[in-house]
Amino acid sequence: MKYTGVPCQYSSPLDGFSAYGKVTYEMGCNNVTCDNKTFIMPAVEASKNADATILLVGLDKTVEGEGLDRNDLLLPGYQTELILQVIVASKGPIILVIMSGSAVDISFSKTDDRVKAILWAGYPGEEGGRAIADVVYGKYNPGGRLPLTWHQNDYLSMLPMTSMSLRPVNNYPGRTYKFFNGSVVYPFGHGLSYTKFNYTLRSSNMSFNIKLGEDIPYRDMEYYMANNTEKPPCPAILIADFSCKDHFELDIEVKNIGAKHGNEVVLVYSKPPTGIVGTHAKQVIGFKRVFVPAGGSQNVKFEFNVCKSLGIVGYNAYKLLPSGEHKIIIGDSPTSLPIDISFQK
Template sequence: MQAAKEADVTIILAGLDLSVEAESKDRVDLLLPGYQTQFINQVAQVSKGPAILVIMSAGGVDISFAKKNNNIKAIMWAGFPGEQGGRAIADVVFGHYNPGGRLPLTWYPADYVDMLPLTSMPLRPIDSLGYPGRTYKFYNGSTVYPFGYGLSYTKFNYNIPSAKRYLDIKLEKSQHCRDLEYKEGEYRPSCPSVLIDDLQCKHDFEFEVEVQNVGRRDGSEVIMVYSKPPHGIASTHAKQVIGFKRVFVKAGQTEKVSFVFNACKSLGIVDYTAYNLLPSGKHTILIGANVVSFPLQLNLK
């Protein structure tokens, strides 16, 4: 605390290590062990200059207290870096490198561990027992930081100038429609779905994304693309990643990125009987954290 009172900038390193996170161990909570929370708050409170928090961990940690602390001006998750990790952290903190990463996992709040027992294996939520789902695909609760979250020293805008918005798939005589479970009162198509194993899967859809760097720094952006199944289907995922690309964009400029996806691989769902089905109806293609989106109508005939 005395050093922070005199320093122009305070960098606080905290997190976990192999005594907490290892193949043979189970974490019992999602908090920082020991007195780290108290330590971070006390140092940030008296810091003369901005306080920057660096978290080292393999998994998520509930650092809501730091997120809400106005004295902490930046938070960086460094994972478990290698021998050049210190140099890499310094390059980001001091602005020599413009980061462009994305969280590969959901950071849950601390009370998540009390919402369901360790013995509950389903990824889907169990509403009758009040259990939330697991992973970004099924979790339906609040987060500290969501899957795919990431910041940069610049800002990017997305635009979709062109996209295919419908896809017709003609079924052969050997290909049969399969029923799906829908939420009560929801519209049910005449041909709800088809078994993907019965299709030749030669149906693609493509689109283009314009990425504009509207900030003052050159930087790279990871464009994450999700598909969302038609509304009303019961017990399916909320969304799923179908692809991503990294693009470098100079300040004030725009880059175009093209995507091509196979319908069977990108729009399929898995039902409770473990069948991989392609549902008909209006799918939604999301770019980033729903920054832009467009509908894709899939018709089974």
């Protein structure tokens, strides 16, 4: 069964926006590769008289796809020049809509106050045009989260594409949100809404003193011996060595303090104890989407197995449970819930 194809009918972005008002359309680019500048000026002239300008840019399967590598993380051809010229000429607000299957470096527009909104539409289905217009006009309140990190273009010069390691190695930066700690365009899990949500974590501080059999050995780990970090006497245990039935629960109140109904994706991360060499900075251990009406609240409950949610993977690929103070982080909240792990024989 094929997972791509041409739909029987489809709604283009032009169709979607035309349903809301009068639209003056100009191509801007001759195609996705945008290798001809002659179409830019008509688009610039149109933006001078528009109450608002919607810029649709991005990629397609001629630029990215299975068996096809991109050369950089930038928009193809003169697309960036198109955006910059329209930004200067437009009298009204600018909405940038990006249609692509992967990240693009749009740092220049992210930091420009004249670009009032940026929407990543991916490659939408047959009703994608109407869906994009519904989001831009506020008929639908978006509640998505980025499933990947949007890197800056200079990330490509930091490591060879033949390096498959996720951890930092040989002076190369790490990969994915778990290991990369440099500047990005947008981080993994980023997403905005037309409303605002507040979280209240109702669970209390927790600790687990895990009892082990005499035949289960402690496992050593390497620590950074700096910033007063002390290596614990029993650093870790191999998770496969015992039956791990300990679990913890989280009860999170999600309150919509805005004026618009909306969906929120609650992301839960675990962060390992400070000082362990080579481990991840944090990892997703659970997520749930919840609808919260304006002014209302919803309780979201999670239950996690201690070993599955707090374990780390060592350099030899064995999964270990470190002792010490782990942390639970909800979304991008600056606060965290400590969970202390210790072992006893």
